[in-house]
Amino acid sequence: MPRYPVMKESDLPPGARKLVHVAGVEIGLFNVAGKVHAYRNVCPHGGAPVCLGKITGTTLPSRVYEYDYGLDGCILRCPWHGWEFDLRTGEHLVDPTTRLKKIPVESGGDAAASLENLERFPVESEGGSLCVVLPGGKAGGPS
Amino acid sequence: MLENTPAITARPGLIDTDVHNAFANVREELRPYLSRAWQAYADYHGILMPGTGYNSSVGVQREDARTPSGAMAGSDPDFMITDHLDRFGIDFAILTGSHVLGISVHTDPDWGNAVATAYNRNLAERWLGRSHRFRGSIVVNHSDPEAAAREIRRCAPDKRFVQVLMASGSSRLFGQRFFHPIFEAAAEFNLPVAVHPGTEGAGTAGAPTPAGRPTRYFEWHNIVPLNFMGHINSLVCEGAFEKFPQLRFVAIEGGLAWLPQLMWRMDKNYKALRSEVPWLRKLPSQYIRDHVFVTTQPVEEPEKSPHFLQILEMINAPGNVMYSSDYPHWDFDNPRMTLQFLPKEWKQRIFHDNAAALYGLAARPA
Numbered sequence: 001m002p003r004y005p006v007m008k009e010s011d012l013p014p015g016a017r018k019l020v021h022v023a024g025v026e027i028g029l030f031n032v033a034g035k036v037h038a039y040r041n042v043c044p045h046g047g048a049p050v051c052l053g054k055i056t057g058t059t060l061p062s063r064v065y066e067y068d069y070g071l072d073g074c075i076l077r078c079p080w081h082g083w084e085f086d087l088r089t090g091e092h093l094v095d096p097t098t099r100l101k102k103i104p105v106e107s108g109g110d111a112a113a114s115l116e117n118l119e120r121f122p123v124e125s126e127g128g129s130l131c132v133v134l135p136g137g138k139a140g141g142p143s
Numbered sequence: 144m145l146e147n148t149p150a151i152t153a154r155p156g157l158i159d160t161d162v163h164n165a166f167a168n169v170r171e172e173l174r175p176y177l178s179r180a181w182q183a184y185a186d187y188h189g190i191l192m193p194g195t196g197y198n199s200s201v202g203v204q205r206e207d208a209r210t211p212s213g214a215m216a217g218s219d220p221d222f223m224i225t226d227h228l229d230r231f232g233i234d235f236a237i238l239t240g241s242h243v244l245g246i247s248v249h250t251d252p253d254w255g256n257a258v259a260t261a262y263n264r265n266l267a268e269r270w271l272g273r274s275h276r277f278r279g280s281i282v283v284n285h286s287d288p289e290a291a292a293r294e295i296r297r298c299a300p301d302k303r304f305v306q307v308l309m310a311s312g313s314s315r316l317f318g319q320r321f322f323h324p325i326f327e328a329a330a331e332f333n334l335p336v337a338v339h340p341g342t343e344g345a346g347t348a349g350a351p352t353p354a355g356r357p358t359r360y361f362e363w364h365n366i367v368p369l370n371f372m373g374h375i376n377s378l379v380c381e382g383a384f385e386k387f388p389q390l391r392f393v394a395i396e397g398g399l400a401w402l403p404q405l406m407w408r409m410d411k412n413y414k415a416l417r418s419e420v421p422w423l424r425k426l427p428s429q430y431i432r433d434h435v436f437v438t439t440q441p442v443e444e445p446e447k448s449p450h451f452l453q454i455l456e457m458i459n460a461p462g463n464v465m466y467s468s469d470y471p472h473w474d475f476d477n478p479r480m481t482l483q484f485l486p487k488e489w490k491q492r493i494f495h496d497n498a499a500a501l502y503g504l505a506a507r508p509a
Contacts, residue, residue, distance in 0.1 A: 045414075059421035064382035065320065067421065082415040094414045094426075 005129040012036060012130065015073055018053055023134055029123070030055070032074055032087045037125045038132060039090055040101035048080035050100060058084055058093070076100075154493035157478060158235045158504060161339070161439045162227065164270055164277075165217035165241035167210070174268075176261035181254070190258060192245030193346025197360040208471030216471035217241060220273040231478050234495070235504050236470075237278050237305065238270060239339055239395065242309040247285040248346030255284035256294070263298050271303040278502060280308035280337060286347065288321060288373050290507045292328035296460035297415065299332035305484045305502040306335045306393060311367075312342025314349055317374040317392075318381030330389035335436070335501055337393035338374065339488055340367045345428055348350050371397035372405050379409065379430045382422040391501060393436045399464060403457040432459045436501060438467035440476040448484040461489050465498040 006020045012031045020027050026041035028051025043050035057072035075092060075093075076085045084093040090100035123132050167427055168192045169439045174182055208226060217223060228236060243262045244256035250264045270277050275416040281290035281298040291309070298304050306449035315321055317338070329336045343363065344351040351370065371394050384390055394456050408426035417423070423430075455464065466482070469475050478494065485493065499505050 059418045061424065062421045064386040064422040084418065092414070094417050 003131045005131045007130055008037075009128055015055075017051070017055060020132070023097055025134065026051070026134055028052075029130065030076070030087050035088075036123055036130060037087055037090070037102065042101065043078045043080065043083070044098050044100065045078065045083055045092075046080055048078050050076065050078045050085070053077045053079045055087070099134055122123050154444045155167070155491050156234050156499065158237070158466065158495050158498035158502075159227075159231075159233050159394075159468045159470065159478070160237045160465045160498050161440060161469050162223070162236040163241050163470065164220070164223070164238045164266070165204075165215050165471075165506050166295030167214035167218040169242050173258065173261040173265055174424060176264040177257055181257040181261075183253070186460075190242070192242060193216075193248050193342070195341070195343065195345040195363065196350075197344070197357070197363040199360045199364075200470075201474060203472055205471045205473055205475060215241075220270050220277070223470075224274055224276070227468070228274075229421055231468075233276065233478075234424055235298075235498070235502070236338055237280065237467075237498070237502065239264065239280055239308060239337075240266070240282055243282055244308075244312075244339060245342055245345060245472055246282075246444065247310040248312050248314075248342045248348040249284075249286070250289040250347060252290065253283060256290045258286055259291070259294055262296075263294065263304075267301060267303065271301075277303075278307050278504065279304045281334070283307055283309050283325065285309040285313060285317075285322060285325060288324040294325040295328040295332065295334070299334060303503070304334070306337050308337045308339060310342040310419050311340045311370055311374065311394075311397070312336040312345055312348030314347050314375075316377030316381075318379070318383045320381070323383070323386065326383060326390050327388045330387045333389055335391040335393050336399075337395050339395045340370070340397060340481075343367055343370050359491075365466075367396075368398045368401050370470045372401060373463045375431065376405065376425065378435075379427045380420055381421075382420065384430045385422050385424065391436060392428070393438070393501075395438045395467065396440060396469060397437065398441070399437045399439070399458065400445075400451075400454050402431065402437070403454060406458065431462065436463050436465060436497070438465050439482065440467040440469045441474045442476050442481055450483070451482075452486075455489070461492045462497060464493050465501070466494045 004022045012018055012029055014031050014033050014034050018029045027038050028041050029036060029038045039051060041049050041051040043071055054073050054077045055073060056077055057069055058075045060068045060070045074087050075090045076087050085100050090102040092098040152183045164454055170185055173190055174185055204216040210219040210222045220490055243258055246258045259282050264278050271279050281295055283294050283302045285291055295307055344346050344356055350356050351363055351368055357366060406428035413427050
């Protein structure tokens with residue numbers, strides 16, 4: 001599987017977000033508390049550029065009329081309809097079967113083993129660089 | 144099953160969930176149940192209720208349902224038994240009263256509370272003692288929820304009362320915390336809370352639509368479901384069914400064909416706006432399916448009856464819909480003519496089983 005180095009690890013500190021274009025595909029990279037997650041920049045609900053949404057927290061399940069704020073920095077709120085996605089899993093908070101197209105983060109090794117479909121992009125750490133891995137296509141540098 | 148219950152015949156059971164007992168002379172009939180101070184008030188003013196100002200051009204009472212002595216339709220328990228229960232083979236009639244729901248939109252909550260108690264006492268003595276087939280609704284004044292809760296606790300030990308009933312007209316939406324004492328008391332006794340239209344736009348209630356008042360009764364009657372949508376939406380969003388998991392809400396005489404739209408809009412919005420109501424644990428439509436019941440009359444009559452069946456499928460109707468006639472009012476739905484196109488199993492549930500389960504009327508009375 002072709003690997004595309006996209007940035008230095010140090011370019012994506014905790015809390016940061018970067019959008020990259022790789023082989024014609026827009027991918028958002030998010031560092032959530034030291035762990036890097038990558039998702040395709042297409043909302044599974046309405047096709048919005050979901051990775052441009054606000055990174056925030058939310059109200060946690062609570063008793064009636066109680067407000068318990070948490071998951072700060074873990075929630076990506078889609079810029080079109082406001083759907084909340086957990087950046088750690090890509091899952092929509094209301095319907096977990098609706099999920100962002102996720103890239104598992106791996107430190108080296110054979111990323112292709114976890115490649116399941118076109119929408120699932122592994123990210124590899126290679127010599128201080130973050131790489132995304134796309135199925136098929138020509139290997140090369142970032143577009 | 145009760146002893147001495149006749150053998151169940153092939154006839155499916157029939158429960159009518161909206162039957163209006165009435166007064167021939169409301170002042171004389173409620174007076175004995177009022178305190179001396181309120182008797183003096185009633186002697187002077189009568190049993191006053193705020194009106195909507197909308198008057199049906201065909202009247203509200205069915206002319207043919209006047210009692211043999213010519214009194215107000217619904218005012219004679221014996222005549223109601225022969226004219227309605229026996230005629231149609233009705234196993235149970237859920238009595239929903241007349242005249243008094245306006246107590247909740249009266250400016251004086253003390254008067255409202257006094258009339259509620261007088262009404263419920265009269266009902267227990269005059270009607271519930273007359274026939275096992277009559278089941279009562281505890282009428283409460285929702286403008287004073289603490290008093291309403293006391294009235295529920297006073298009446299509920301009498302198991303002939305099977306639900307709490309209040310006006311759907313209101314200056315507030317029913318999910319709001321203001322009303323929770325009512326739900327708490329009802330849930331304590333596992334009694335459903337029902338609302339009935341008629342006070343939309345009356346007294347202290349809000350206008351029948353957010354853009355103001357319809358011009359005529361026809362127009363007013365058409366738009367009553369708007370108020371019901373507001374209350375059901377509020378009950379779900381405020382978390383009333385999370386806070387009171389026992390609570391069941393019965394929307395009487397408000398129709399049902401609008402429910403799919405409300406459910407779908409609520410579910411769609413919930414997917415975006417969940418963070419405003421973190422106490423909800425499931426889709427809004429699921430709370431409606433689990434906690435909200437509707438009665439059929441005035442049943443919607445689309446040109447093609449399969450369209451009605453499709454609506455029922457959309458709202459999971461076999462479990463949530465209950466037949467009602469509205470006897471003896473002008474827009475009565477005859478149980479032998481209404482919804483006859485339903486599949487047999489649905490008919491059984493809607494005409495009998497759902498109400499039997501909700502109101503604990505599983506055994507057919509002797």
